[in-house]
Amino acid sequence: NAGVTQTPKFRVLKTGQSMTLLCAQDMNHEYMYWYRQDPGMGLRLIHYSVGEGTTAKGEVPDGYNVSRLKKQNFLLGLESAAPSQTSVYFCASINGQGASRNTEAFFGQGTRLTVV
Amino acid sequence: KNEVEQSPQNLTAQEGEFITINCSYSVGISALHWLQQHPGGGIVSLFMLSSGKKKHGRLIATINIQEKHSSLHITASHPRDSAVYICAVSGSGGSNYKLTFGKGTLLTVNP
Numbered sequence: 591n592a593g594v595t596q597t598p599k600f601r602v603l604k605t606g607q608s609m610t611l612l613c614a615q616d617m618n619h620e621y622m623y624w625y626r627q628d629p630g631m632g633l634r635l636i637h638y639s640v641g642e643g644t645t646a647k648g649e650v651p652d653g654y655n656v657s658r659l660k661k662q663n664f665l666l667g668l669e670s671a672a673p674s675q676t677s678v679y680f681c682a683s684i685n686g687q688g689a690s691r692n693t694e695a696f697f698g699q700g701t702r703l704t705v706v
Numbered sequence: 707k708n709e710v711e712q713s714p715q716n717l718t719a720q721e722g723e724f725i726t727i728n729c730s731y732s733v734g735i736s737a738l739h740w741l742q743q744h745p746g747g748g749i750v751s752l753f754m755l756s757s758g759k760k761k762h763g764r765l766i767a768t769i770n771i772q773e774k775h776s777s778l779h780i781t782a783s784h785p786r787d788s789a790v791y792i793c794a795v796s797g798s799g800g801s802n803y804k805l806t807f808g809k810g811t812l813l814t815v816n817p
Contacts, residue, residue, distance in 0.1 A: 620803075621803045623805070630809070631809070632792070632807045632808065632809040632810060633792070633794075633807040635804075635805075638803075638804075640803055680748075680749060682749075682805075684803060684805075686803050693736060693737045693739075693754065693796040693803070694739075694751060694754045695739055695741075695751055695754075695794070695805060696751065697741075697748060697749040697750070697751070698748065699747075699748035700747075700748050700749075
């Protein structure tokens with residue numbers, strides 16, 4: 591049971607390049623999230639998904655796209671990277687199932703992205 | 707939208723001291739989470755609670771639902787406790803899948 595796995599862990603991009611971050615969870619969780627963490631700003635929600643095939647915008651969605659084609663994977667795409675997207679990105683998942691709708695959150699190890 | 711405030715923002719302590727970090731929120735929640743992040747590291751869930759008190763080793767978390775307030779206590783602090791501690795809340799009802807985060811408390815424990 592690996593929990594939540596993010597790849598890659600580090601990446602440097604040139605302005606205008608594209609990339610995809612992968613988040614994979616093996617806990618059969620319904621809810622998955624992508625956050626960015628910037629100094630002094632805390633964690634801000636980019637996009638989230640409440641189930642396979644569904645996605646929704648969070649607080650700071652501009653410049654990002656997501657897909658959840660399989661329940662265990664949540665992909666975050668940057669189509670044309672900008673220096674303002676330099677950040678640490680975290681993926682998280684929550685069970686959200688059952689009578690208790692368990693809301694314990696599990697986080698990936700983070701992806702440190704630099705856009706130059 | 708729930709507002710989550712943590713205090714203090716920064717905290718420096720000597721090894722062995724008793725530490726308290728506070729968290730307050732503005733609207734009803736289904737659960738409150740305390741998270742730990744070591745410098746350059748990932749985020750680990752320490753506690754999830756919706757009432758009362760939980761204890762894990764030297765860490766204790768309490769919540770007062772009526773006052774919309776939670777505290778994280780560390781007894782006999784140690785340099786390895788140095789980290790950012792983040793409070794987060796899950797919304798109530800249909801929004802219980804949404805987490806709102808505080809900005810974190812940077813704890814430094816000196817030997």
